[in-house]
Amino acid sequence: MFAEYSTSELLSIFAMQGVAGLILFSVFVLMALGLAIIFGQMGVINMAHGEFMILGAYVTYLTSNVFSTYLPDLFSIYFILAMILAFLVAGALGAFVEWAMIRHLYHRPLDTLLATWGLSLILQQTYRTVFGPREVGVTLPDWLMGSYQLTETIELPINGLFVMCLALGISLAVALLMYRSRWGIQVRAVVQNRPMAGAVGINTGKVDRVTFALGCGIAGVAGSAFTMIGSTGPTSGQLYIVDTFLVVVFGGASSLIGTIASAFSISQAQSTMEFFMSGSMSKVLTLLFVVLILMLRPQGLFTLKVRR
Amino acid sequence: MSLLLKSKAGMASLLPKKELYGFLVLALILVVVLPLSLDIFRLNLVGKYLTYAFVAVGLVLCWGYGGILSLGQGVFFGLGGYIMAMFLKLEASDPESTKIQSTPGIPDFMDWNQITELPFFWQPFYSFTFTLIALIIVPTIIAYIVGVAMFKRRVGGVYFAIITQAIAAILTILIIGQQGYTGGVNGMTDLRTLHGWDIRTDNAKYIFYFLCVFMLFVCLLIAQFIRKSKLGRLLVAMRDKEDRVRFSGYDVSNFKIFVFCIGAIFAAIGGAMFTLQVGFMSPTLVGIVPSIEMVIFCAVGGRLSIIGAVYGALVVNFAKTSFSESFPELWLFAMGGLFIAVVMAFPNGLAGLYNTYAAPKVDAFFAKLFSKNTTDNSAPPITPATKPVTKTESTSLPQGALHEPQ
Numbered sequence: 193m194f195a196e197y198s199t200s201e202l203l204s205i206f207a208m209q210g211v212a213g214l215i216l217f218s219v220f221v222l223m224a225l226g227l228a229i230i231f232g233q234m235g236v237i238n239m240a241h242g243e244f245m246i247l248g249a250y251v252t253y254l255t256s257n258v259f260s261t262y263l264p265d266l267f268s269i270y271f272i273l274a275m276i277l278a279f280l281v282a283g284a285l286g287a288f289v290e291w292a293m294i295r296h297l298y299h300r301p302l303d304t305l306l307a308t309w310g311l312s313l314i315l316q317q318t319y320r321t322v323f324g325p326r327e328v329g330v331t332l333p334d335w336l337m338g339s340y341q342l343t344e345t346i347e348l349p350i351n352g353l354f355v356m357c358l359a360l361g362i363s364l365a366v367a368l369l370m371y372r373s374r375w376g377i378q379v380r381a382v383v384q385n386r387p388m389a390g391a392v393g394i395n396t397g398k399v400d401r402v403t404f405a406l407g408c409g410i411a412g413v414a415g416s417a418f419t420m421i422g423s424t425g426p427t428s429g430q431l432y433i434v435d436t437f438l439v440v441v442f443g444g445a446s447s448l449i450g451t452i453a454s455a456f457s458i459s460q461a462q463s464t465m466e467f468f469m470s471g472s473m474s475k476v477l478t479l480l481f482v483v484l485i486l487m488l489r490p491q492g493l494f495t496l497k498v499r500r
Numbered sequence: 501m502s503l504l505l506k507s508k509a510g511m512a513s514l515l516p517k518k519e520l521y522g523f524l525v526l527a528l529i530l531v532v533v534l535p536l537s538l539d540i541f542r543l544n545l546v547g548k549y550l551t552y553a554f555v556a557v558g559l560v561l562c563w564g565y566g567g568i569l570s571l572g573q574g575v576f577f578g579l580g581g582y583i584m585a586m587f588l589k590l591e592a593s594d595p596e597s598t599k600i601q602s603t604p605g606i607p608d609f610m611d612w613n614q615i616t617e618l619p620f621f622w623q624p625f626y627s628f629t630f631t632l633i634a635l636i637i638v639p640t641i642i643a644y645i646v647g648v649a650m651f652k653r654r655v656g657g658v659y660f661a662i663i664t665q666a667i668a669a670i671l672t673i674l675i676i677g678q679q680g681y682t683g684g685v686n687g688m689t690d691l692r693t694l695h696g697w698d699i700r701t702d703n704a705k706y707i708f709y710f711l712c713v714f715m716l717f718v719c720l721l722i723a724q725f726i727r728k729s730k731l732g733r734l735l736v737a738m739r740d741k742e743d744r745v746r747f748s749g750y751d752v753s754n755f756k757i758f759v760f761c762i763g764a765i766f767a768a769i770g771g772a773m774f775t776l777q778v779g780f781m782s783p784t785l786v787g788i789v790p791s792i793e794m795v796i797f798c799a800v801g802g803r804l805s806i807i808g809a810v811y812g813a814l815v816v817n818f819a820k821t822s823f824s825e826s827f828p829e830l831w832l833f834a835m836g837g838l839f840i841a842v843v844m845a846f847p848n849g850l851a852g853l854y855n856t857y858a859a860p861k862v863d864a865f866f867a868k869l870f871s872k873n874t875t876d877n878s879a880p881p882i883t884p885a886t887k888p889v890t891k892t893e894s895t896s897l898p899q900g901a902l903h904e905p906q
Contacts, residue, residue: 237658250663294727296844301658302569303843306799307791310839317832437662472677479670483663487649490659 205467208347215352215421218359222414223432224364224439228451230407231440233383234400236294237305237429240312241436242429244286245314248278249424250323250414254328268333271416275358278412286408294424310431319426327425351420357474358417364412367448369406379403420453420494438482444492454493458482506806514728516720521866522807523720530713541700544862547709547777549817550716551577554770556798556809557716557723558763560761563795564795564803565761567739568656572664573794575671576764580771581676582682583638586622587631588691588699589683590793601774608690613680622681628695633771636765637653643764647757656742665788672787687782712773716810723806728764735759746784767794796835799842802851811850 224247238244239428255274259267297304300486332351339349370376381389382399390396418424439458443450458478465474486492515523534546555573595605603616610618624630631851649662676680683689693699699708726732738745738752746752766848775781786791793816803810816838825832846852 225854231658235658238663293840293844300843301846302563302661305569305571305658305661306792306795307840307843310843313832313836313839316837317836320832321829358582396692430788434662434666436667441659441662470677472673475676476670476677479673483670484668486659486663487646487653490650490653490655 207442208465209464209467210460211287211348211352212466213460215349215355216463217456217459218355219414219418219421220418220436220439220459221359221363221452223361223411223436224354224451224455225227225337225448226235226407226414227436227440228443228448229366229370229410230296231437232447232451233405235301235383236404237301237437238404238407239305239433241408241411242431242433243312243315244282244320244411244428244429245415245418245427245432246319246424247285248275248412248488249419249442250319250328250415251281251412252416252419253323253328253330253424256432260331260429266409268335273332275413275416278416279409282412282415283409286411287401287405291405291409294404295397295400304411312433316426316430321334323346323426325426327423327428330419331421332420344409353418355420358413360441362413363435363448363452366410370412370448375399375402435479436484442482442492444485444494447494448493450486450494507869514725518863519724519807523717523724526810527713527717528795529715531710535639535706535709540705543639543709544705544777545821546814548774549706549760549814550776551711551770551777552794552797553716553720553813554707554773554819555763555767555794556801556813557670557719557796558766559692559724559801560801560806560809561735561759561797562763562853563728563798564805565735565739565755567735568756568760569660569758569795570664570763571788571791571795572666572668573763573767574668574786574788574791576643576767577771577781578671578793579639579642579779580768581781581785582688582771583625583631583635583768584772584775587628587689587690587716588627588694588775588903589688590625591694592690594694596865607688608681609683609686609688610680612747612838613881615680619681635768640761640770643715644757644762646758648753651753651756651760656756665791668786668788672783675783675786685783687780687784689780689782691779694776699776705777708773708777713775714767714779719769720806720810722762723766726759727806729757731758758901764890768899793835796839796842798836799847800849802854804848807852808849808851815850 223241226244227238230236230241238470252271252274252466255277259270263270287309293307293311294304297307337346337351340353359433370379378389378394378399381392381394386396389399413422415429418428422428433456439449439455442458443452443454461481462474462478465477468474469477513719530546530550535543538546555577557572559570559652559658562570589607593607595606598604598608598611600608601608601611603611606615611687624634650656650663655663675687676685691699698704716806733749734745734755771781771785774785796869797816799808799812799814800816802808802811819830819834823834842849
């Protein structure tokens with residue numbers, strides 16, 4: 193299948209598909225990071241994660257509308273504000289959901305899964321009622337449009353580069369938070385041994401709520417970033433939820449590095465194959481590989497070694 | 501049912517009196533009341549709902565008793581449905597009725613997708629016997645492979661749920677993507693005859709309805725048999741404390757694999773009955789959303805009650821139809837609320853509610869009616885008031901065990 197392309201063309205194809213894969217990777221990382229915190233650290237399955245992401249996307253959409261109507265002068269910086277707002281709104285909703293629902297279900301993980309699925313249905317219908325069933329897109333400020341010509345055959349879209357930087361920045365921030373802050377130590381202590389963590393004076397309930405809210409907030413930022421490369425509809429979140437869960441499980445649930453590594457391999461595999469076969473087949477093959485590998489190695493790529 | 505009453509001694513242990521009444525009431529409703537009170541259109545709908553009940557009964561065994569939550573039962577439902585649909589489709593596309601196509605004698609969607617020859621894996625489906633065998637064998641094999649891969653490595657709980665969900669996603673994408681071989685998004689439509697017998701007439705619909713009820717009762721009895729056997733008790737023991745069962749010398753994974761395969765077979769039979777009664781099969785019945793909905797049928801009915809699962813499937817689907825007829829906007833809210841309520845407020849579903857509120861009164865009524873029979877030693881599974889509550893509490897782990905190794 194490579195015969196009809198010359199070497200330089202092939203190189204460009206791989207480079208371009210590689211960049212497309214990197215953008216997909218960044219979105220996966222952003223989505224999976226939130227989930228890795230919630231699922232990996234707390235053991236809670238949040239099926240409504242995609243809807244939290246879409247909430248962030250809709251917040252961005254609203255912000256862009258407000259700016260273009262009332263503050264057209266400041267339009268070029270609205271995106272920064274939109275992302276902060278997305279984080280806060282999604283995080284607040286996350287904290288509320290944790291308080292109302294999740295905290296009663298910590299000892300029944302499978303039931304959490306069903307309850308959050310119900311939540312996702314409710315959120316979806318809310319979006320549909322409020323924003324209408326059609327997909328909406330945002331207008332990007334000028335500096336995010338266009339692309340950067342690297343060589344004659346390779347060009348890089350700027351919004352894609354921005355998403356990549358964002359993913360990198362947020363991953364670093366999360367890593368710092370988890371492994372270098374007092375709060376991170378508390379979270380990991382609660383994960384490893386809840387009664388003992390409580391016994392040494394950690395407010396486990398509060399740690400849970402903040403962790404859940406943070407995960408949802410990051411999902412909101414992911415949604416915000418998502419508007420740059422795709423349009424948003426009420427059911428867009430559901431399309432990604434399985435992929436995201438697979439990314440987290442494939443990487444090894446409680447390892448941040450693992451999450452990033454698996455997001456990388458899954459997105460690269462998918463986008464490289466996409467060039468040579470139909471999109472659906474490349475997705476089927478990728479998912480199938482992931483499932484097969486998980487059957488052989490159920491603990492995922494990277495595991496945290498803990499004595500239980 | 502006459503067969504049931506013949507070997508009374510054996511039956512008494514399989515179906516204690518109270519449960520026998522449960523079965524009889526359900527049979528009365530499905531065989532007598534509904535066919536007499538509904539027109540054929542509505543009865544056909546009930547038949548369609550009952551096909552989901554097959555899946556729900558399988559889920560009671562897997563999830564309620566075995567503690568294995570599969571979010572991929574739609575896969576098996578779909579496999580059963582598609583296998584049946586492939587046979588019917590081949591019969592519907594004989595060279596005579598497809599002569600306007602550029603290649604007569606192949607299903608219409610293949611023709612539309614420029615396929616000129618019947619693919620090899622379609623060939624055997626000319627045979628009805630093969631179809632019936634494949635209907636059981638194919639889902640079993642897939643469930644077995646998944647089960648061996650997962651349970652032998654002691655993967656369970658949420659990981660299993662996510663992986664089965666991914667399998668459902670894969671199958672849906674595959675079916676939609678391979679339009680020429682599977683009919684794509686539209687699925688397989690325009691199914692007409694079974695051995696030359698028109699399946700779209702009212703008469704045929706009645707027959708399929710009763711066939712469906714009959715098959716459902718066969719599955720219910722198998723499920724009841726499993727529940728009452730040693731296997732059923734081992735399943736409960738595993739669900740509550742897997743390691744203890746393992747240390748007692750049992751190979752835990754084999755029991756899980758077995759019950760997962762049974763659930764898959766039930767789902768496949770349901771799928772085949774769906775195709776026969778509704779007359780089409782499409783990927784919308786295979787994917788993630790329908791698979792999770794099937795779990796909710798089971799949860800609403802009561803995850804520990806096989807009879808409850810049937811009522812759950814009927815009630816939720818009836819609500820779905822009537823809601824989406826009159827308030828389509830509200831349906832997802834109602835469904836979402838149902839998910840949350842059934843988990844948080846009444847985890848034992850309708851069966852739990854019945855046992856808590858209605859059962860004592862019904863018992864008292866029957867006790868008055870035949871004042872002699874009240875003793876029943878063989879641990880009545882539809883238990884009085886408090887038992888189901890303790891059961892769920894025993895499934896829940898103590899606070900400290902939250903992050904037990906999977």
